[in-house]
Amino acid sequence: EVQLVESGGGLVQPGGSLRLSCAASGFTFSDHYMDWVRQAPGRGLEWVGRTRKKTNGYTTEYAASVKGRFTISRDDSKNSLYLQMNSLKTEDTAVYYCARVRDNSWYLDLWGRGTQVTVSS
Amino acid sequence: DIQMTQSPSSLSASVGDRVIITCRASQDISRCLAWYQQKPGKAPEALIYSASSLQSGVPSRFSGSGSGTDFTLIISSLQPEDLGTYYCQQCKSYPVTFGGGTKVKIK
Numbered sequence: 001e002v003q004l005v006e007s008g009g010g011l012v013q014p015g016g017s018l019r020l021s022c023a024a025s026g027f028t029f030s031d032h033y034m035d036w037v038r039q040a041p042g043r044g045l046e047w048v049g050r051t052r053k054k055t056n057g058y059t060t061e062y063a064a065s066v067k068g069r070f071t072i073s074r075d076d077s078k079n080s081l082y083l084q085m086n087s088l089k090t091e092d093t094a095v096y097y098c099a100r101v102r103d104n105s106w107y108l109d110l111w112g113r114g115t116q117v118t119v120s121s
Numbered sequence: 122d123i124q125m126t127q128s129p130s131s132l133s134a135s136v137g138d139r140v141i142i143t144c145r146a147s148q149d150i151s152r153c154l155a156w157y158q159q160k161p162g163k164a165p166e167a168l169i170y171s172a173s174s175l176q177s178g179v180p181s182r183f184s185g186s187g188s189g190t191d192f193t194l195i196i197s198s199l200q201p202e203d204l205g206t207y208y209c210q211q212c213k214s215y216p217v218t219f220g221g222g223t224k225v226k227i228k
Contacts, residue, residue, distance in 0.1 A: 035217070037165075044206075044208065044219060044220075044221050044222045045157075045159075045165065045208055045210075045219040045222075046219070047210075047216055047217040047218065047219065050215075050217070061215045061216070062216075063216045064122075064216065097164055097165070102170065105170045105171055105174075105212075106153060106212035107155035107167055107170040107171075107210065107212060108155070108157070108165075108167060108210070109167050109170070109176065111164040111165055111166065112164065113163075113164050114164055
């Protein structure tokens with residue numbers, strides 16, 4: 001089955017760190033750019049960032065709101081995507097989704113179910 | 122950053138109605154636009170890409186049009202299962218940005 005499954009969410013104090021994972025199955029993970037998107041409670045979708053594939057140097061892009069605090073990485077041998085979140089703020093509280101980027105069309109054609117991150121003291 | 126503005130922010134329509142949602146980009150994005158549907162408590166799903174191409178498996182009552190800065194999502198005959206929130210997203214430049222969403226309710 002073609003799917004993405006996020007894990008690693010939870011409750012963390014402000015200033016703390018958390019690492020999210022996204023396990024991909026049913027498709028050739030290494031062929032795709034991958035994104036993280038988040039959704040704060042009762043709010044809309046906010047793009048967090050992107051990792052390109054090996055042929056594009058695994059380079060990354062980030063939203064200004066997380067740049068310098070969050071790091072996206074991937075391990076193609078494990079079909080896994082990661083989001084390392086440091087210096088967390090209360091406004092980072094959200095459901096975090098990983099999503100696959102469709103080649104050449106640049107839209108998000110496959111989404112995981114999401115994992116909840118709550119930043120609170 | 123490219124700002125994406127959707128209207129209306131919410132609407133209520135009857136089963137069988139034609140529903141139109143608009144999305145305006147703050148600068149020319151050509152046809153690099155996608156639409157997503159998010160049902161309550163679920164992850165978003167792609168409906169339309171490249172402004173007017175239907176994602177595989179999506180019912181043909183959904184259609185998209187537009188280019189440049191103005192785009193439209195049309196549901197030709199609203200069904201009960203179409204309730205949810207709809208988002209547009211530009212893919213022309215970084216950062217990727219989404220519209221604020223349009224919540225569709227069934228009368």
